Amino acid sequence: MNVKGKVHKYGNNVDTDVIIPARYLNTSDHKELASHCMEDIDRDFVKNVRPGDIIVGGDNFGCGSSREHAPIAIKASGVSCVIAATFARIFYRNAINIGLPILECTQASEEIQAGDEVSVDFDSGIITNLTRNETYQALPFPEFIREIIDKGGLLASIKQK
């Protein structure tokens, strides 16, 4: 599976409060959550994001609350993939569980810049920066996690057993 899009770049410790502030947690509607995605770190994100775009962060992306609304907002806003140096563990689980592709790659997270056009091949884990002509190898998923993603998320994989 391949995705391609423009990069929205952020730093370390992008927490779930800035991804989806609590004042919007009185809904579980995906479209509504998407309309406030990244609001407290990047007011213009919802105006600028296009389907297929990619978020690139640094260390500890998605830290803080366990709110699944965070990866939901990101996925529903059209983002096709999140690349970070490391992910906070609850966000990591949640993203996989809802089918938001995420990849860990320190070098990619450092070198890719805002606005770059990037494509990602999930089968090989290869990240290609089309703007700067660079490629990176992300850590592959553990087999168990691959299975969940291939089956379309956690509950789908349970139901099929």
Added chain:
Amino acid sequence: MGMTMTQKILAEHAGLRSVKAGQLVKAHLDMTLANDITAPVSINEFERAGFSKVFDKSRIALVMDHFVPNKDIKAAQQCMQCRTFARKFDIDNFYDAGEMGIEHALLPEKGLVAPGEVIIGADSHTCTYGALGAFSTGVGSTDLAAGMATGQAWFKVPPALQFRLSGKLSKNVSGKDVILHIIGMTGVDGALYKSMEFTGDGVAELSMDDRLCISNMAIEAGGKNGIFPVDDVTREYVKNHGNREFKVFKADSDADYDKIYDIDLSSIKPTVAFPHLPENTRNVEEAGDVRIDQVVIGSCTNGRLSDMAVAAEIFRGRHIHPDVRTIIIPATQQIYKECIAKGYIDIFIDAGCVVSTPTCGPCLGGHMGILAEGERCVATTNRNFVGRMGHPDSEVYLAGPAVAASSAIAGKIAGPETI
């Protein structure tokens, strides 16, 4: 090689004789938990997947605590969705306004969690129950839905960090100062994917309230869980709260730890975490001149009776600074009642404070004390990210109840020694 306390609990619940860090296991669950903002997402997923029953109606707790009493129409709709689900599946532990407390103060109080158990909750501060010697961790709503349906969850067995505690707490220093000090050392991802195992002679010097506070903030260091050994303090607590049977797991003496931190409790001073990360700590005496607009004393971190007692002692016979709104939130109805019986509520109100029914409220910027642009709050809560308590240009300073109460009197960040 031996196993850590966390590894032993996971092994037992996965039906395995032993486990190693990095191994993937499926464990059976003793309790699953969600609240009024995370349960709706779980319920949506549960119904979408077509599950027709829950695994065990006595092992699910739904606590309406974040936006309750209902803060607006949407919040009311979410609670209604939870109530409907709870009735449909006859959930034993459904706590609504009037009966509820903040979930991580309520569950231990009601004896719903016990040593040696495996607990997941759709709330990141579910790690709180590690104080009782259980493996307890936060998950997302989909994991929780899967848990409610199957009674199981998958885990990657964590490696561990050991925090060897010695000495005893000085006056005006509590569990909150200990964990802020620790997070200041590890950073907000220093414990990422790892269990935080608290050991040493210093453990016996910590009350259960202190331990609950410390375990509560394990997630702020990125930890998977934060766990204390079971001792007489634990046994006494369990005896007085549900008195259930439980199993004790002890770390092997040859268990492996990625890193060992030696912490002398006597050296810890009242600590404040400055905006906008819990790791941004300094001693209160180094805070400088920081004028504040609000103080919050409460939350799953510090809303317990001992926290209320500390605040009451400082407020007794005094009045808060005229420029500071002070909001006090006992974490459960029982704690609230004990505060009334002990005269704390009179002290709080006479001092000019707001006293609220149990709720998470302002901690996550929900309701009951939101900050305007440029305002500053000293709070006994657990996070101070940008916009955490209101306007993105507001600031939250994390501290224990002694510093919070002292700051309310001083009108700026202050420790109890200086007021």
